[in-house]
Amino acid sequence: MKRVTTDDSLPYVGLLKNVLEQSGIACVIKNDQLSGGLGEIPFLECLPELWVLEDQDLARATTLLKNLEEPSGITAQWRCAGCGELNDGQFAACWHCGTADTHGG
Ligand SMILES: [Zn+2]
Known part of the structure; x- marks a missing residue:
């Protein structure tokens, strides 16, 4: 498993997950439960994270998300x-x- 990205918006991470899955990349969201533990764990470590299951999908996933964030030609x-x-x-x-x-x- 490799972490692709982290964002403080769970709905946004969910959107990215959908994008990757539509491209055939298996992925999961970690830290999608923000409740509990905030008193002991630094908040940054509780941010939703998007992970690809297969390490070799990381480069493609990164490219897909980069294209998503920087729409060129539009x-x-x-x-x-x-x-x-x-x-x-x-x-x-x-x-x-x-x-x-x-x-x-
Ligand atoms: Zn005209």
């Missing part, structure tokens, strides 16, 4: 100067009239 929508149509960020020209993207992205 840009804001822009409005066509020619016809006023709203285009998704990945389009370099208006899908409606073909005017080139001028929003300066």
